[in-house]
Amino acid sequence: MLVTRAPAKINLTLHILGRRADGYHELESLVAFSGAGDTLSLIPGPALSLDISGPTATAAGAGGDNLVLRAARQLAERIDGLALGAFRLVKRLPVAAGIGGGSSDAAAALRLLARANNIDADDPRLFDAARVTGADVPVCLSGRARVMRGAGETLGPVLRLPLLPAVLINPGVPVETRPVFQRLGLQPGERVAAERLPAIGSGAPSVELLALLAKGRNDLEDAACLQAPVIVDVLSVLRAAKGCKLARMSGSGATCFAIFSTTAAAAKAARAIRMQHPEWWVKTAALR
Known part of the structure; x- marks a missing residue:
């Protein structure tokens, strides 16, 4: 079983610069992450599934539209023969709360699938799957402080912030x-x-x-x-x-x-x- 954290994403700043022609709002935000959050595990296997437990599991939704499953499917579309498996999510973060809980869960799923399939963390297919899954998923991939711009697809370098x-x-x-x-x-x-x-x-x-x-x-x-x-x-x-x-x-x-x-x-x-x-x-x- 592979296990990783899905920490809360905190927008220390969030500036709206306008709205693009495609309808997306253009933003500029300094993002940091908490030390704790949800926990996601994966038992690699041929089939894709998701089991959710924890204090906020009911609100998270276990259907096929859950971001963990959406991220996994997006990556599978980009990598032939990708080994999937059974995900188990322990949901502690509140839902629809402005701290990227679902996005962090999706990013955690991509990290676990990368580990299970020996995919490099810098593989552009990971970022592409994250971008298509949700606006906040790319910045959650590394779980490190940085500035995000555009609709979330443009990331600045990782920043070393004081605790x-x-x-x-x-x-x-x-x-x-x-x-x-x-x-x-x-x-x-x-x-x-x-x-x-x-x-x-x-x-x-x-x-x-x-x-x-x-x-x-x-x-x-x-x-x-x-x-x-x-x-x-x-x-x-x-x-x-x-x-x-x-x-x-x-x-x-x-x-x-x-x-x-x-x-x-x-x-x-x-x-x-x-x-x-x-x-x-x-x-x-x-x-x-």
Whole structure:
């Protein structure tokens, strides 16, 4: 059995630059990953199957449209004789939450299939299968911090970020991505006059990185708050927590994150928030 993690993807920044003629929104986003998330295993074999368990398994959907199966089928279309097998997914991340849970699961499936078939991690067929499966799947392939651009298909170099102690909160309200983008009201071919993402170098110290992140934003935040007003409450709680240096929504919501001064401060804040809001999904994380 081959096993790998499928960590949460966190958009530290998410700038919308416009909408392309093909209808896709053009974005620029600094992405980091948590140290934990879902777990995916594979028993190689001739047939393709998927079994899902875990706290959020019901919401994930076990049908043929699950991104794990879609990614596997896309890779099989590109590689003759690809050995497939039985996938087992332990689902812990919330679904439709803006942290790329399904995309990370799909990327994990591609990594496991590459290992099972002795395919190099840099094989372009892996990236092509990821790109066709979903916009966030390519950046999740390596699970390393980097800038993603376009509709997710253009990736910058892997960045070495300082460890960022964080608290992640999802209020239990699923947020569909498409309506959030629709609220922006951009027409195909329309550009947005907005500041670009500041240049972020690998190895920047925490103080410098936080200063750069503070100049960034998530351009989907206002639209998502209109769709799910509880996001406003989540951000308010995070920003009021002692030791919080930056709080922002990830992706199209509703998950929000806060970066803290220390791991201890993040853990203390998470405990207090869980007591105050036991219905929320609250996790500490080490973003990198």
